[in-house]
Amino acid sequence: MSRKLLLEHINVPGIHTLDVYRQKGGYRAVEKALKTLTPDEVVEEVKKSGLRGRGGAGFPTGMKWSFLAKPEGVARYLVCNADESEPGTFKDRYLMTHIPHALIEGMIVSSFALGAKTSFIYVRGEMMPQIRILEKAIAEAKNAGFLGKNILGSGYDLELYVQPGGGAYICGEETALLESLEGKRGNPRIKPPFPAIAGLYGCPTVVNNVESIAAVVPIINDGGDEYAKVGIGRSTGTKLISASGNLVRPGVYEIELGLPVEEFIYSDEWCGGIANGKRLKATVAGGSSVPVLPANLSLKLANGEPRLMSYESLSEGGFATGTMMGSGGFIAFDEDQCMVRNTWNFSRFYHHESCGQCSPCREGTGWMEKVLHRIEYGHGKMSDIDLLVDVSKKIEGNTICPLGDAAAWPVASAIRHFRDEFEWHVKNPQLSLDTNYGLANYAEPIAKAVSTEN
Amino acid sequence: MSDKVKVTIDGITVEVAPGTTILNAARQIGGDIVPPAMCYYSKLEGSGGKCRTCIVKVSKGSEKDPRPMPKLVASCRTTVMDGMEVLNITSPEVIEARSGVVEMLLINHPLDCPVCDQAGECDLQNLGYEHGLQKTRYEFERRTFERIDIGDKIQLHMNRCILCYRCVFTADQITNKRVHGILNRGDHSEISTYIQTAVDNDFSGNVIDVCPVGALTDKTFRFKNRVWFTKPIDAHRDCPTCSGKVTLWYKGADVLRVTARKDVYGEVEEFICNTCRFDKKKTADWTIEHPTHIPDTSVISSNHYETLIPLPVIQEDERLKEANRIELEKTTKF
Numbered sequence: 001m002s003r004k005l006l007l008e009h010i011n012v013p014g015i016h017t018l019d020v021y022r023q024k025g026g027y028r029a030v031e032k033a034l035k036t037l038t039p040d041e042v043v044e045e046v047k048k049s050g051l052r053g054r055g056g057a058g059f060p061t062g063m064k065w066s067f068l069a070k071p072e073g074v075a076r077y078l079v080c081n082a083d084e085s086e087p088g089t090f091k092d093r094y095l096m097t098h099i100p101h102a103l104i105e106g107m108i109v110s111s112f113a114l115g116a117k118t119s120f121i122y123v124r125g126e127m128m129p130q131i132r133i134l135e136k137a138i139a140e141a142k143n144a145g146f147l148g149k150n151i152l153g154s155g156y157d158l159e160l161y162v163q164p165g166g167g168a169y170i171c172g173e174e175t176a177l178l179e180s181l182e183g184k185r186g187n188p189r190i191k192p193p194f195p196a197i198a199g200l201y202g203c204p205t206v207v208n209n210v211e212s213i214a215a216v217v218p219i220i221n222d223g224g225d226e227y228a229k230v231g232i233g234r235s236t237g238t239k240l241i242s243a244s245g246n247l248v249r250p251g252v253y254e255i256e257l258g259l260p261v262e263e264f265i266y267s268d269e270w271c272g273g274i275a276n277g278k279r280l281k282a283t284v285a286g287g288s289s290v291p292v293l294p295a296n297l298s299l300k301l302a303n304g305e306p307r308l309m310s311y312e313s314l315s316e317g318g319f320a321t322g323t324m325m326g327s328g329g330f331i332a333f334d335e336d337q338c339m340v341r342n343t344w345n346f347s348r349f350y351h352h353e354s355c356g357q358c359s360p361c362r363e364g365t366g367w368m369e370k371v372l373h374r375i376e377y378g379h380g381k382m383s384d385i386d387l388l389v390d391v392s393k394k395i396e397g398n399t400i401c402p403l404g405d406a407a408a409w410p411v412a413s414a415i416r417h418f419r420d421e422f423e424w425h426v427k428n429p430q431l432s433l434d435t436n437y438g439l440a441n442y443a444e445p446i447a448k449a450v451s452t453e454n
Numbered sequence: 455m456s457d458k459v460k461v462t463i464d465g466i467t468v469e470v471a472p473g474t475t476i477l478n479a480a481r482q483i484g485g486d487i488v489p490p491a492m493c494y495y496s497k498l499e500g501s502g503g504k505c506r507t508c509i510v511k512v513s514k515g516s517e518k519d520p521r522p523m524p525k526l527v528a529s530c531r532t533t534v535m536d537g538m539e540v541l542n543i544t545s546p547e548v549i550e551a552r553s554g555v556v557e558m559l560l561i562n563h564p565l566d567c568p569v570c571d572q573a574g575e576c577d578l579q580n581l582g583y584e585h586g587l588q589k590t591r592y593e594f595e596r597r598t599f600e601r602i603d604i605g606d607k608i609q610l611h612m613n614r615c616i617l618c619y620r621c622v623f624t625a626d627q628i629t630n631k632r633v634h635g636i637l638n639r640g641d642h643s644e645i646s647t648y649i650q651t652a653v654d655n656d657f658s659g660n661v662i663d664v665c666p667v668g669a670l671t672d673k674t675f676r677f678k679n680r681v682w683f684t685k686p687i688d689a690h691r692d693c694p695t696c697s698g699k700v701t702l703w704y705k706g707a708d709v710l711r712v713t714a715r716k717d718v719y720g721e722v723e724e725f726i727c728n729t730c731r732f733d734k735k736k737t738a739d740w741t742i743e744h745p746t747h748i749p750d751t752s753v754i755s756s757n758h759y760e761t762l763i764p765l766p767v768i769q770e771d772e773r774l775k776e777a778n779r780i781e782l783e784k785t786t787k788f
Contacts, residue, residue, distance in 0.1 A: 168639070190528065354639065356641060358505070362558075364558055366640065367594075370594045398555065
């Protein structure tokens, strides 16, 4: 079994209550940080740990914290981004449902490190049960004296609020989240200024993913150096992976970064292989926004070495043969899945979720969605495939926020790796309507992986 | 230390005050290196960054940090740094990305220029001529909306809107409450007032002037005439609410339309009030100044040449000039 840092006690009955969480060593990090460390020392520990943002971009958390402007007399805020709505990602919901106190403990330590007196957890509006759970947990923590005035006699005050969002994907973008939190329309702001300089209500703000904040707890408990020993290279620590798709055992897994992709898919400890004895066709390694990879490139790098679940290894080879860690939404497709349909489905999502602020994304996502719909339903033309590539290039990099890129990458990568399937749809319009499966003639049969353990 | 920063745009260096945006620095140089701007409006706080037509390439970040910026940036919202080098029309990448943006702006635009009041003074038309394709690659139905009346003098034709948010910023600036904004999301978002209430303000008519396309039109001028058949004359009146400096658009002896005066970038110089705009349509109401200067590149200038010699369209041929010297001298005498 690999090491678990976040989900170690996930199966303990009643771990969502403060008492059980305390019995299992909960809130040790708060006591340690508030009683023995200074805020700068906490930031230093996080820096040492090499923790990278778990929300998608993978930016080092400690570095992000050290960029926070600290002008005199201006409030600072910590905002937790729990607006998890990427197709394929459901790890934060799992964490908040089952061990809400891990997030709250992380919030207290992180707020202390940043000097924030008020912190917010912005939860996606659809997650009403999780909002209730968090609010209950916050009330428990407050009764126990971990929140409120003069926490544990350290003289540090913190109020923690849960704010339900309106259920928009775009509000997961940090500046759109801040706009939404301020009660405005959730449009991403134009950067610079970055939130670290002028964020919520114009004050310096740090926005972190749920998992990043929860990961601060083991970092403080065991020390940054200890955390950095887990994982591989610059990808330190553990990562929650939401595995979904045609897997024998989909679900949320905590892996040590550096686990081979092949082992993750086929090992019985993890996903247990592809469901119904079929073969793997493609994977999306980090949520719908990252480029899709065919089976051979998912398991092996272009040079034949095994691909690992780490920030570096997944993005090895750039976009030609690589993908991204993203938020850890791992989707596996078996041989009978239609890539065109899947690409259309992703595209439809981005079309629906584009905020409509800047032109390339507003118009381009809809355009791609319509063209993909046409191809999938047997009305496509050969020129449509190049048109899609061209439109995705026109969107990519020309928008205010990364949603444009996120909409363009799946389309561009699907055409890059599965062009023959798009062409098959154009050439066989009738077949693409009634026998749209079993197209994986190019997916090499992959022998069942031998577990590297034992 | 000098308090000016140096920025080089397309090889032309200019010194500007710190905090100036790349777009405004380019405007200080002037000419064809100025990036087009569909949503940025210097008089509206917070505008810009949305339409992406003004994107430029920053090939050198600054003197201190010479790394280039990884992506193309919106010049209207990116401030200059000392020693920054910017490529606009000299970068093929920028030109291609910009034509992509123009294509995106046009795919849901109805292209009903023949019946649009804005035709002839439309920023999108100019941009389309400059960067657009001859035909569209978009083969789907365009989005459509019902026309809405915002008050009795302004009509909103949402089909034509490119969602530049300029009118939203205008409404935010002139009113205390948020009455005018965006509904919905993505490509079905629309400009609207809350359940079609009017923007109740003396200056609400300015949303017509700031609109870069024909989405907000003046109902008192609607379908009266094409702009290039009318003659713009600068005039003023003693107005208690605004500066009273306007442009009158004449057809014959009738004032068909009153607008604020616009500068070379199509931005109004001073906002005017609704009384001046909608109610004062007699020559007697105004003190006439002089014909408005219209750049030769505008279709409106086809009616009033400032010189009798038409624009040179081909390279001058000295031999022919010499041969026709007598005839040419006659024209200059006129």
